[in-house]
Amino acid sequence: MKRLIFSFLLFVFAAKTNAQVFGGNPTSLKFYQLTTDTVRVIFPKSLEKQAREVAWLQHQLVKNNPAALGTQHRKFNVVLQNQTTASNAYVGPAPWRSEFYMMPDLNNLQSGALPWHRYLALHEFRHVEQFSNFNRTIPKLAGVFFGQEGQAVAMNLAVPEWFWEGDAVWQETMSSEQGRGRLPSFFNSYRSLWLAKKNYSYQKLRNGSYRHFVPNHYDLGYLLVTYGREKFGNDLWTKVNKDALDFKKIVFPFQKAVQKYTGVTYKQFVNDAFSWYKTKMQIESQSFFANMQTVTKADKNNVRNYLYPIEEADGSVLVLKTSYRQVPTWVRIHTNGHEEKLRPKDIAEDQYYSYRNGKIVYTAFATDARWEWKTYSVLKIWNPAVNEIKKITSKTRLFQPDLSPDASKVIAVNATTDLQTNLQMIGVNDSLKYDLPNPEGYVYSYPKFSADGLSVISAVRNQKGEMSLLQTNLEGKEGQLLFPFSNTVLGYVQVSGDTVVFTAPQNGRDALYLYDLKQKKLFRAADLPNGNYQASLNTATGKLLWNTFTADGYMLLKQNITDLRLTEEAQPNALSDLYVSTTKSIERNILQEVKPLEGTIKRYRSGLNLFNIHSWRPYTTDPDYGITFFSNNILNTMVGEYSYNYNRNEASHGLSAALVYGGLYPQLSVGASQTWSRSQVYNADTTLTWNVSNVNAGVTLPFNFTGGLLYSNLTFSSSINAEQMNFTGIAKRLLNDRTINYTNSSISWVTQTQKAYQQIYPKFANVFSVRYRRTVNGQQGSQVLFNAGLYLPGLLRNHSIVLFASAFSRDTLRGGLFSNNLSFARGFNAVNLPRMWRVSANYHFPIVYPEFGIANLIYFLRVRGNLFYDYTHGRSLRTGREFPFESAGGELYFDTRLWNVQPFTFGVRYSRLLTTDVLEPGKNPNQFELILPIELF
Numbered sequence: 036m037k038r039l040i041f042s043f044l045l046f047v048f049a050a051k052t053n054a055q056v057f058g059g060n061p062t063s064l065k066f067y068q069l070t071t072d073t074v075r076v077i078f079p080k081s082l083e084k085q086a087r088e089v090a091w092l093q094h095q096l097v098k099n100n101p102a103a104l105g106t107q108h109r110k111f112n113v114v115l116q117n118q119t120t121a122s123n124a125y126v127g128p129a130p131w132r133s134e135f136y137m138m139p140d141l142n143n144l145q146s147g148a149l150p151w152h153r154y155l156a157l158h159e160f161r162h163v164e165q166f167s168n169f170n171r172t173i174p175k176l177a178g179v180f181f182g183q184e185g186q187a188v189a190m191n192l193a194v195p196e197w198f199w200e201g202d203a204v205w206q207e208t209m210s211s212e213q214g215r216g217r218l219p220s221f222f223n224s225y226r227s228l229w230l231a232k233k234n235y236s237y238q239k240l241r242n243g244s245y246r247h248f249v250p251n252h253y254d255l256g257y258l259l260v261t262y263g264r265e266k267f268g269n270d271l272w273t274k275v276n277k278d279a280l281d282f283k284k285i286v287f288p289f290q291k292a293v294q295k296y297t298g299v300t301y302k303q304f305v306n307d308a309f310s311w312y313k314t315k316m317q318i319e320s321q322s323f324f325a326n327m328q329t330v331t332k333a334d335k336n337n338v339r340n341y342l343y344p345i346e347e348a349d350g351s352v353l354v355l356k357t358s359y360r361q362v363p364t365w366v367r368i369h370t371n372g373h374e375e376k377l378r379p380k381d382i383a384e385d386q387y388y389s390y391r392n393g394k395i396v397y398t399a400f401a402t403d404a405r406w407e408w409k410t411y412s413v414l415k416i417w418n419p420a421v422n423e424i425k426k427i428t429s430k431t432r433l434f435q436p437d438l439s440p441d442a443s444k445v446i447a448v449n450a451t452t453d454l455q456t457n458l459q460m461i462g463v464n465d466s467l468k469y470d471l472p473n474p475e476g477y478v479y480s481y482p483k484f485s486a487d488g489l490s491v492i493s494a495v496r497n498q499k500g501e502m503s504l505l506q507t508n509l510e511g512k513e514g515q516l517l518f519p520f521s522n523t524v525l526g527y528v529q530v531s532g533d534t535v536v537f538t539a540p541q542n543g544r545d546a547l548y549l550y551d552l553k554q555k556k557l558f559r560a561a562d563l564p565n566g567n568y569q570a571s572l573n574t575a576t577g578k579l580l581w582n583t584f585t586a587d588g589y590m591l592l593k594q595n596i597t598d599l600r601l602t603e604e605a606q607p608n609a610l611s612d613l614y615v616s617t618t619k620s621i622e623r624n625i626l627q628e629v630k631p632l633e634g635t636i637k638r639y640r641s642g643l644n645l646f647n648i649h650s651w652r653p654y655t656t657d658p659d660y661g662i663t664f665f666s667n668n669i670l671n672t673m674v675g676e677y678s679y680n681y682n683r684n685e686a687s688h689g690l691s692a693a694l695v696y697g698g699l700y701p702q703l704s705v706g707a708s709q710t711w712s713r714s715q716v717y718n719a720d721t722t723l724t725w726n727v728s729n730v731n732a733g734v735t736l737p738f739n740f741t742g743g744l745l746y747s748n749l750t751f752s753s754s755i756n757a758e759q760m761n762f763t764g765i766a767k768r769l770l771n772d773r774t775i776n777y778t779n780s781s782i783s784w785v786t787q788t789q790k791a792y793q794q795i796y797p798k799f800a801n802v803f804s805v806r807y808r809r810t811v812n813g814q815q816g817s818q819v820l821f822n823a824g825l826y827l828p829g830l831l832r833n834h835s836i837v838l839f840a841s842a843f844s845r846d847t848l849r850g851g852l853f854s855n856n857l858s859f860a861r862g863f864n865a866v867n868l869p870r871m872w873r874v875s876a877n878y879h880f881p882i883v884y885p886e887f888g889i890a891n892l893i894y895f896l897r898v899r900g901n902l903f904y905d906y907t908h909g910r911s912l913r914t915g916r917e918f919p920f921e922s923a924g925g926e927l928y929f930d931t932r933l934w935n936v937q938p939f940t941f942g943v944r945y946s947r948l949l950t951t952d953v954l955e956p957g958k959n960p961n962q963f964e965l966i967l968p969i970e971l972f
Contacts, residue, residue, distance in 0.1 A: 122136055
């Protein structure tokens, strides 16, 4: 139980490291390093320029921090990963390292237009500063007992997750001319709630909802961090965190520290911050739709998003719909409002698509079968009229594609692994493929063919992070800016006739712009308070269709072009400070003159840096006491566990080590253990003693075949184990030493569809596994276990039918050699018979969404149930006797979050034994259990 409690407390460690990939890079990828007294950057050779700039920025932030959280700096490693198509980064506390996913985010309105590695450096290095200065008093003490994991747990018990991310967003904003704090879309979440008069409790804002849209901790964190600095000075959070991390108040130390240094209760502080922003945003004077025609409506207890709408010739609307109840699916909204489901969208990094001439082009996710860091974005074309899908590229990194007017060619953004982008032209029905030149080194996004197909209009970023629209002539390959570059962000470009439609910020909101290619004039067309996005213009009907963000999701709007109030402008407005005063904010832009840090570049020999013990966990599970040390190297190609164990009953003690190396195509594992002085009472006068040695080695081949509509994983594994039992003392004269060698092999296959947020399980999934164990040294012993599972939709929405079947067989002579892993009928104690099989049927369904919390300790999000039937049948080969075990019952699960951070599910089970337990004839047929479920997906 104590092991369980500590593992449970490591919620932050799990949350901070969930993006790590074990052994995910191919062996052909070589890494280099730039090492300084502050940071070591590990990178592929093609990213040397970015690595030097990342190191330079870290040095500048250490020397000239705009609002330091302390004076401590802990040297760390940052790995630049260039094989993935995901755009992200993290700082992990155990082991102490950071990884940047170097694929630029092409959604400029969401993350800005700064060079991607610089943007990541500003944000992630704030986390480095946080961890460096938060290692005080209690975290230090936790580090003594548990290592880096202990430090992370203590820090996150003291400081809420919203501060970690809100403070990092604050730094990226105040240290540059962009950052999310200057992007209107970043404020859509809370502005939408306030415009809709939805005033959720603090606990709901921290924990979310299965029914309603709730902003994330980045949004909440930036609002509270910035308000605190504005009202109480830039040193507020330094003082608050010091008190919290020293646990000057044992209960809610962070909240008490806020009260101490602001003079108001924590609840009042949050309410005051919200009121301050509402005033700044002028919420009371704004309305959502301003006489626009709404195409879609809100759905009770659901959040729905209608993305990339396009009006068809008959007036219907083609749109990609997602919701808390539905995976991304193309639907057609008919003129009477009826929504016709067409097809789910393939798994992809984003939901962007383009529609022309009756066909849809979109990107789909693909991965290398073995190397999980190596992912792709391939192009597919779907013809809804005949429901035919054609894959036109493989192993590519192409994004935001657009079809030519005649649907014969596709233009897309090609993002290379050396952090460059260009436009690539691909033929739909032929081998045409070529890259358009990019002499200026622009970052392209949202390329669209002109109406005549002779040019392409794209949103482009320059090296300073400024943006404009670029028209590229496809014949001469030359480009022309439609208006000058400026410090702004542009997105969601569409072209209709001679009009280019796009979105850009204007006075704190994302406005809709029209650019007339003939007149070469720019007009602002719509500036609803919560953004105007993904517009399409139908020149035939004179209608403009787009979406805006609301508290119920992205909703569709429509308006006649003639009814738009057009305002001519020379160019989109530059980004400005939003809701912070220039007198109290810190004005400093360290990106004005970024320099590559000088220093010697050397090869990073991953094979020489395999051992890195970072954490340890003592355990006291009577009668066993011991400690386990954990090791992960920086590139995460080697993991290890090293343990010491003492058994109080036997007075035995032992050492063990287990290592797995994932840097080769097959993952290799080795392990060894030695236990001394094991003992067992033989009779009143004699105790037998012995030592046990075990060595093992194995190989695993994990394959990922995810693609199309399915996540698919196949794993082969095999190991050989050698165990030696050496008797000591008087036992040496009575018994012979024994050697047992055995193999352990398995195959597993898991496939599932995408899962919507409210769904308990995906609508379809299947699992299959086989495990075979056998001795190989003459003493016959074997065991085989088959498992199969099928997940299907239930009778109502979000209901799931789960069917399982298992079969188990072992020899009769060596039955005690291998443990029995057959899942037994619920309510019965498991037995180990030589032949057994089991079938199980489950019906899972949601019951209620309570959405209430208790003292910020636990928050109840959902209560769900499961009705089950189990039947296990066993047979003895010696006697031929049959043993039926049949039960039915129900389970009640509570989906909760602890400390406003960690998802945690627990439940209770009632089992009615439908057959008499032959091994316990007097057993009560009504059985109750507490359950801590481990979900398969």
